[in-house]
Amino acid sequence: MGRVSSACFISWMYLVYISSGFATTIEPASEFTTFNNIMENATEWMTDFSDIESKFSFRTSEEPEDDLCYIVPGQPETIKECNFNPDTKTFIVIHGWTVTGMFESWVPKLVTALYDREPTANVIVVDWLSRAQQHYPTSAAFTKLVGRDVAKFVNWLQAEIDYPWEKLHLLGYSLGAHVAGIAGLLTKHKVNRITGMDPAGPSFEYADAQSTLSPDDALFVDVLHTNTRGSPDRSIGIQRPVGHIDIYPNGGTFQPGCDLQNTVLMVATSGLRNMDQIVKCSHERSIHLFIDSLLNQEQESMAYHCSSKDSFNKGMCLSCRKNRCNKVGYGVNKIRTRRSSKMYMKTRDVMPYKVFHYQVKVHFFGKTKLSYTDQPMKISLYGIHGEKENIPYIMPALNTNTTMSFLLTTDTDIGELLMVKLLWEKDTLISWPWWNPDTFHIRKLRIKSGERQSKIVFSAKEDEFSYLSRGGEAAVFVKEKETQSSRKNQRLHKLKMHGSSFKQSTE
Numbered sequence: 001m002g003r004v005s006s007a008c009f010i011s012w013m014y015l016v017y018i019s020s021g022f023a024t025t026i027e028p029a030s031e032f033t034t035f036n037n038i039m040e041n042a043t044e045w046m047t048d049f050s051d052i053e054s055k056f057s058f059r060t061s062e063e064p065e066d067d068l069c070y071i072v073p074g075q076p077e078t079i080k081e082c083n084f085n086p087d088t089k090t091f092i093v094i095h096g097w098t099v100t101g102m103f104e105s106w107v108p109k110l111v112t113a114l115y116d117r118e119p120t121a122n123v124i125v126v127d128w129l130s131r132a133q134q135h136y137p138t139s140a141a142f143t144k145l146v147g148r149d150v151a152k153f154v155n156w157l158q159a160e161i162d163y164p165w166e167k168l169h170l171l172g173y174s175l176g177a178h179v180a181g182i183a184g185l186l187t188k189h190k191v192n193r194i195t196g197m198d199p200a201g202p203s204f205e206y207a208d209a210q211s212t213l214s215p216d217d218a219l220f221v222d223v224l225h226t227n228t229r230g231s232p233d234r235s236i237g238i239q240r241p242v243g244h245i246d247i248y249p250n251g252g253t254f255q256p257g258c259d260l261q262n263t264v265l266m267v268a269t270s271g272l273r274n275m276d277q278i279v280k281c282s283h284e285r286s287i288h289l290f291i292d293s294l295l296n297q298e299q300e301s302m303a304y305h306c307s308s309k310d311s312f313n314k315g316m317c318l319s320c321r322k323n324r325c326n327k328v329g330y331g332v333n334k335i336r337t338r339r340s341s342k343m344y345m346k347t348r349d350v351m352p353y354k355v356f357h358y359q360v361k362v363h364f365f366g367k368t369k370l371s372y373t374d375q376p377m378k379i380s381l382y383g384i385h386g387e388k389e390n391i392p393y394i395m396p397a398l399n400t401n402t403t404m405s406f407l408l409t410t411d412t413d414i415g416e417l418l419m420v421k422l423l424w425e426k427d428t429l430i431s432w433p434w435w436n437p438d439t440f441h442i443r444k445l446r447i448k449s450g451e452r453q454s455k456i457v458f459s460a461k462e463d464e465f466s467y468l469s470r471g472g473e474a475a476v477f478v479k480e481k482e483t484q485s486s487r488k489n490q491r492l493h494k495l496k497m498h499g500s501s502f503k504q505s506t507e
């Protein structure tokens with residue numbers, strides 16, 4: 001008897017332990033077990049449409065804001081009624097957590113942009129607003145059930161009209177990105193693509209791949225991370241990569257134009273209705289970057305593979321060799337690597353977001369040993385198509401006889417560079433005497449363009465050296481007549497003309 005009751009006690013303890021485990025991973029226990037059953041038997045649950053709570057609104061380009069026609073799983077006539085086009089692509093848009101319980105203003109914008117790019121496509125908006133309006137952890141846990149709803153819908157639609165899997169593209173924002181991932185995991189075949197727009201971080205950062213968006217959920221998974229500021233457990237957007245390609249615009253932490261000053265101004269001009277924009281600005285930027293890629297095809301942003309944000313900010317990662325760079329958003333090249341590729345880019349603060357990236361490398365010679373930190377510089381770039389003057393840059397370190405590499409961007413294409421000016425600004429707080437002797441000698445300046453994939457060497461305009469002094473005149477550099485690339489071409493030319501005879505002579 002005593003043995004039995006102690007066994008009972010142990011199993012009771014075990015239960016407490018398990019359920020406390022559930023509590024921390026925010027899984028309502030019943031939902032979790034249902035989900036595991038789903039995973040075990042992939043056919044039975046799929047044809048049961050009675051428990052689907054999500055709605056599938058077929059939106060049109062004429063009325064992108066309105067739910068005029070729902071496609072209902074199990075009711076094949078609704079496919080025709082909504083004028084679903086079986087011969088074209090289908091985009092399934094999935095929203096995230098909501099405070100208001102209404103569709104946010106980005107939904108019709110994304111629908112419009114998708115139709116602008118693919119006029120004959122089908123755009124379906126998933127409505128899971130009632131489950132998305134709960135206390136956040138509850139809504140986060142609901143992503144599994146909503147993902148299952150979407151998988152059922154997709155499986156049914158596919159089977160009903162023999163719709164090609166490769167025409168399916170799911171797009172999810174915030175919690176919706178994880179919904180898309182779970183849906184992709186549960187469909188009979190892999191869908192072509194899932195785009196995750198700043199997938200939600202809280203309760204997902206440390207979750208397993210089955211509970212979050214992951215590269216296994218579609219043939220190709222691309223992700224934009226735009227609001228990953230703070231420690232991993234506090235970040236609004238998930239920090240770790242969850243796709244084949246994970247792009248971190250502006251480092252992924254926080255987006256330009258989203259600072260308090262800007263958003264307060266926006267609220268002042270457009271009213272308190274947009275108050276929530278202050279909170280969501282960076283998070284939602286992921287969607288607007290994707291919309292930008294749909295609408296501004298001729299101004300496609302580029303992102304570059306890099307080991308870290310810091311290396312990218314030093315301009316070290318602007319290479320396009322071996323798929324190290326890619327187009328951002330809709331036109332991405334679907335490169336699948338085993339490990340997910342972290343990519344970086346800078347953007348403007350408004351659409352079109354594209355900027356042009358440059359790596360500047362400069363060696364500071366000097367007779368005396370000088371050492372500075374955080375020096376204000378102004379750099380002017382002059383190109384064939386225009387110029388960009390006085391780009392501010394704070395040089396983190398400035399030391400004698402060292403080489404600095406840094407990243408500069410321009411928001412317009414100024415074409416191939418011809419001339420560069422470098423100005424070392426005077427410290428505004430301290431007034432330096434006119435005879436300030438702090439001067440560096442610069443012989444050459446090397447600039448690599450990410451967008452053009454060119455490397456150009458600039459040399460001092462007047463002399464062997466240009467002089468950079470604090471608060472002094474700008475140091476001026478002009479393009480060298482013979483650039484590295486033309487020297488390389490000469491070598492190549494030589495090889496082409498004499499290569500075979502060279503080979504013969506060595507044999």
Ligand SMILES: *[C@@H]1O[C@H](CO)[C@@H](O)[C@H](O)[C@H]1NC(C)=O
Binds near residue numbers: 040041042043044
């Ligand atoms: C899954 O469901 C099918 C159809 O109901 C059934 O035949 C099969 O035995 C089930 N498989 C498992 C592992 O439960």
Ligand SMILES: *[C@@H]1O[C@H](CO)[C@@H](O)[C@H](O)[C@H]1NC(C)=O
Binds near residue numbers: 368
């Ligand atoms: C820097 O290098 C140059 C030549 O490379 C040398 O003449 C000069 O003394 C060096 N300066 C210092 C501070 O070491």
